[in-house]
Structure formats: structure tokens, C-alpha cells
Amino acid sequence: METVAPLWLWVTFVAIVLASLFVDFVVLKKQGAHDIGVKEALNWSLIWIALSFLFNGLFWWAIKDTTGSVELANTKSLEFLTGYLIEKSLAVDNIFVFLLIFTYFAVPTQFQKRVLMIGIIGAIVLRTIMILVGGWLLQQFHWILYLFGAFLILTGVKMWWAAGQEPSLDDNPALKLLRRILPVSKDYDGEKFWTIENGQKIATPLFMVICLIALTDVIFAVDSIPAIFAITTDPFIVLTSNVFAILGLRAMYFLLAAVASKFHLLNYGLAVILVFIGTKMCLIDVFKIPVGISLGVVVTVLAITMLLSVRSSSSSTSKP
Structure with a gap:
């Protein structure tokens, strides 16, 4: 897989991610368990976006310095921005789940x-694993590419039809399977994933939650990763745009959780975006839609x- 990014930029990217996670964990540990307010979530969201x-x-600058081409630097940075916005917008649906x-x-x-x-x-x-394999x-x-494109179109259509329905976990097969495999306590034990009940070590509901969160991300990764490949096949851009979108996920969750009811039509927009990206991918050998147009859409x-x-x-709300 070819990339225009120099080696030092790969190293810089890894260093930024590790430093960001370290800072987030240190802040998390110092603060302890506490409610995240809208102001705090907004400030952190702005920090991640700025980063x-x-x-x-x-x-x-790295592309311009390495290749000497301003045009190539503009194109690649625009691909990163488009990919970042797509992954960020698709993460919104992830957050609602x-x-x-x-809840x-x-x-x-x-x-x-x-x-x-x-x-x-x-x-x-x-x-990272899925991007390298993909x-x-x-x-x-x-x-x-055509399979990815068709999959995104079908996913977008499915999302459109499901947008107006009330989601539920009652019939979730993953949840039923977890409950059959693991004995789970009825109550939480702080932030612990395991607790002792009647002398037996069993899982807490928080462990069930982390398992479902992991399974949910697997499902959404299958949707979002093909979408970014429709913009660029450069592994550096695909990986970095994905990771930077994920880094701000925690802050964006608490921000959107407070205003989720105000953006109840957003899933319809995400469905349109998936259909557009899927169509772009299917037409790639017939007509290549410019990155600028994709970003605009x-x-x-x-x-x-x-x-x-x-x-x-x-x-x-204004109606009596």
C-alpha cells in the first residue's frame, strides 16, 4: 500500500495519539467518577477538533515539503478533511446506540x-487492523470496491427506513448470548467490571455494557471504513482520519447526549451520505467524483x- 506521507509523519502521528490518550487517562484518573457537563464536553470536543x-x-506542509507540489498537498489535505468529516458524522449514529x-x-x-x-x-x-486488511x-x-459500494448503499437504505423507529435492545442476540454465558449481578459495584456475590466472582452490568460497546463498534467499523476508502486508498489518510475522529468520541458523546432530541432527523442525513458514498464507490471506474464535491455534499x-x-x-415545543 503506497502512501505520500513520510516516515517521520507516521512517527509523529503515533506520538500524538499516545500523548492524547495519556492526557485523557491522567485527567480521567484525577477527576475520578463524576458527571460530565455540557460545558466540559464542549470544551473537550473543541480541543479534539482543533488538534x-x-x-x-x-x-x-509535510506533503508540500516532501514532493514540492502545492497542488498535491491541497488534494491530500482535502482528502483527510473529507474523510475526517465522514467518520465524525457516522460516529454520531454510533453515539446514539x-x-x-x-439508558x-x-x-x-x-x-x-x-x-x-x-x-x-x-x-x-x-x-487499525481492519484498515490494513481492507x-x-x-x-x-x-x-x-463495488462490494463495498453496494454494501454502503444497502446500509444507507436500511438506516433511512429504521430512522423513524424506536430502537430497542430487548431482542438483541449479542445481549442474549452474553447473559447465557456470564452470570451477572443485579447491581453496580462502582466502576468495577467484576464483583463478588455469594462467594462467587461474577460480572457486573458494567462489563455487559463494555462488551456491547465493543460489538457495536465492530458493526459500525464495517460501515465507516468502506466509506473512507471511497475518498482515498492512501492508508495514512484512512487511518489518521479514522483515529482522529475516534479520539473525540467520548467528549462528543456527552455533548450529543444532552442535545440528542434536537437532532432527531440526523439519521436521515447519515443515510443519504452513505448512499452517496456508496454510489461514488460504484462509479469510481466510470466517473471519479472530485473530493471537493464529496466534501460539499x-x-x-x-x-x-x-x-x-x-x-x-x-x-x-412552541405548540400549546
Whole structure:
């Protein structure tokens, strides 16, 4: 798999990720279990977004310095930005499922952030593996692009039809399987995943939650990774845009959890984006849609659905 990124930029990326996770864990440990307010979640979200844009600026400079081509640097940095926005927007649907899981298990807010941190680390490892495997498959078998594209279109259609339905975990097969395999306590034991009950070591509901979070990320990774491959096949851009989108997932969860009801139409927009990206992938050998147009479509669809969501929420609350 070929990439335009120099080796030192790979090293810098890994160092930034490790440093970010270290800072997040240190802050998490010092704060202890506590509720995350909207202001704190917004501040952290802005920090993660700013870090992603700063890295994209460094990426642009590295490409320009290495190749001497401003045009190539512009193209590659635009690919990173488009991929980042796609992964960030698809993560919103992931967050709504997290909210459903936390609500179903009545997870206290002060315990949720530890679960999310562990989920983020697991997601980074999982997606790195899937991206490397996916990149190798695309290099060996070009026709897989069409399978990815068709899968994204079907997923988008399915998401559109399911957008208006009330989600439920009652018939979730993964949850039923976990309950059959593991004895689970009825009550939480702080932030512990295991507890002692009647002299026996059993799982707490928090362990069930972390298992479902991990399974959920596997499912969503299958959707989001093919979407970024429709923008670029450069493994560096695919990996970095994914990871930077994931790094801010914890803060974005607490931010969106507070305003989830205001963006109830967002899933329709995500469905349109998936269908568009899938179509782009299927047409790649016939007509290659420019990255700038892809970015414009993603931003426009997200803006329209968010605006319509806020307007419909405002009109419904204003009615007597």
C-alpha cells in the first residue's frame, strides 16, 4: 500500500495519539467518577477538533515539503478533511446506540466515561487492523470496491427506513448470548467490571455494557471504513482520519447526549451520505467524483438535516 506521507509523519502521528490518550487517562484518573457537563464536553470536543485540524495542517506542509507540489498537498489535505468529516458524522449514529445501551442498563453518568475510554482504545486497535486488511484487499482485488459500494448503499437504505423507529435492545442476540454465558449481578459495584456475590466472582452490568460497546463498534467499523476508502486508498489518510475522529468520541458523546432530541432527523442525513458514498464507490471506474464535491455534499447534507431537526424541535415545543 503506497502512501505520500513520510516516515517521520507516521512517527509523529503515533506520538500524538499516545500523548492524547495519556492526557485523557491522567485527567480521567484525577477527576475520578463524576458527571460530565455540557460545558466540559464542549470544551473537550473543541480541543479534539482543533488538534485534528492542526494535524491536517502539518500533513499539508509535510506533503508540500516532501514532493514540492502545492497542488498535491491541497488534494491530500482535502482528502483527510473529507474523510475526517465522514467518520465524525457516522460516529454520531454510533453515539446514539451508545446512549441506548447506557439508558437500557441505567448506567450512572459518572461511570460512563471510563467505559467510553476503554471503548475508544479498543476501537483504535480494531480499526487499525481492519484498515490494513481492507487496504491490502483493495490492492489485491479491485472489484471489492463495488462490494463495498453496494454494501454502503444497502446500509444507507436500511438506516433511512429504521430512522423513524424506536430502537430497542430487548431482542438483541449479542445481549442474549452474553447473559447465557456470564452470570451477572443485579447491581453496580462502582466502576468495577467484576464483583463478588455469594462467594462467587461474577460480572457486573458494567462489563455487559463494555462488551456491547465493543460489538457495536465492530458493526459500525464495517460501515465507516468502506466509506473512507471511497475518498482515498492512501492508508495514512484512512487511518489518521479514522483515529482522529475516534479520539473525540467520548467528549462528543456527552455533548450529543444532552442535545440528542434536537437532532432527531440526523439519521436521515447519515443515510443519504452513505448512499452517496456508496454510489461514488460504484462509479469510481466510470466517473471519479472530485473530493471537493464529496466534501460539499457531506457538509451540506449534515447542515440541512441538523437545521431541519432544530426547526422541527422548536416548532413542536412552541405548540400549546
